Amino acid sequence: MTKPIVEIKNLNKKIKGKHIIKNLNLDFYPGQITGFLGPNGAGKTTTIRMMTGLMYPSEGEVVIDGHMLSKNYEKAISNIGVIVENPEMYKFMSGYKNLQHFARMHKGVTKERIDEVVAQVGLQNRIHEKVKTYSLGMRQRLGLAQAMLHRPKFLILDEPTNGLDPAGIREFRMYLRKIAAEDNVAIVVSSHLLSEIELMVDRIAIIQNGELIDIRELEQQVAAQYYIEVGQPEQLIGLFEEPLEKEKGGYVVNLTKEEVPAFVRRLVESGIDLYTIQPIQKGLEDQFIEMTGGGAIDAIR
Numbered sequence: 001m002t003k004p005i006v007e008i009k010n011l012n013k014k015i016k017g018k019h020i021i022k023n024l025n026l027d028f029y030p031g032q033i034t035g036f037l038g039p040n041g042a043g044k045t046t047t048i049r050m051m052t053g054l055m056y057p058s059e060g061e062v063v064i065d066g067h068m069l070s071k072n073y074e075k076a077i078s079n080i081g082v083i084v085e086n087p088e089m090y091k092f093m094s095g096y097k098n099l100q101h102f103a104r105m106h107k108g109v110t111k112e113r114i115d116e117v118v119a120q121v122g123l124q125n126r127i128h129e130k131v132k133t134y135s136l137g138m139r140q141r142l143g144l145a146q147a148m149l150h151r152p153k154f155l156i157l158d159e160p161t162n163g164l165d166p167a168g169i170r171e172f173r174m175y176l177r178k179i180a181a182e183d184n185v186a187i188v189v190s191s192h193l194l195s196e197i198e199l200m201v202d203r204i205a206i207i208q209n210g211e212l213i214d215i216r217e218l219e220q221q222v223a224a225q226y227y228i229e230v231g232q233p234e235q236l237i238g239l240f241e242e243p244l245e246k247e248k249g250g251y252v253v254n255l256t257k258e259e260v261p262a263f264v265r266r267l268v269e270s271g272i273d274l275y276t277i278q279p280i281q282k283g284l285e286d287q288f289i290e291m292t293g294g295g296a297i298d299a300i301r
């Protein structure tokens, strides 16, 4: 396996005698998106504050690209990009001017790099308009562009989908995945809502009462079942060995993706009209209930 870009080692935080973060160990890998999940008050913000050097751990260490945050702050922190809930932008300036402004805070951010991040978040057509004319989703994407300007190897997003509608979340998700793949950045997305990040992340780390209670990579969500609607359902019987289960006027068939073309060919050859064929995806919530009997889900509700 590739080397982690960020290592959290035995992190502890005590405030006024209260043990808020307990022996946290967690690594982040290039190109991987991790969901940092936990109920309100679990300790996500406190952990992020320690990862970004805004708070000292009581014990333990954060190592970023081989640099210890406590000993080599400048080098360690130069590899991080952060997006907070509502990125601070100058609303009366254009998106482009905002990026130029933030680019000055880092060494070596060229005009080409600005254009590159603008394209990465799909804001080319609106970048010269004032930020106050942007939708919330566009502002979030501008925040993403800003955080990526200096080519960080580790990107932290604290509750990035707050306030976004489902379409906005979907869009944001797409850009985030693109950036993780194109720039090979390790990304951590904190949230207290499983449903908002489940399709965004490759694995999740669940924290509760300051303790990491579960960490697991999500299976690639490959559908093994498809929902179909056909014109002549009575002809299906006898044609396929698998029992066909009826649902909402259509049928559920057990198929892998590879088997779909042959299945469709067989329908056509048998004179059956196919109106719909749709993969049935299993959500993370279902996976978790299957895997844990509901324990981990209960923890984050």
Ligand SMILES: Nc1ncnc2c1ncn2[C@@H]1O[C@H](COP(=O)(O)OP(=O)(O)OP(=O)(O)O)[C@@H](O)[C@H]1O
Pocket (backbone or CB within 6 Å): 015, 016, 018, 020, 038, 039, 040, 041, 042, 043, 044, 045, 046, 047, 192
């Ligand atoms: N400065 C502080 N003094 C005392 N307690 C604190 C302090 N900062 C955080 N806490 C406590 O530590 C715990 C973890 O808080 P934290 O903000 O990290 O949780 P969180 O997971 O980010 O929650 P949320 O989703 O609500 O932001 C909470 O019980 C909080 O009350």
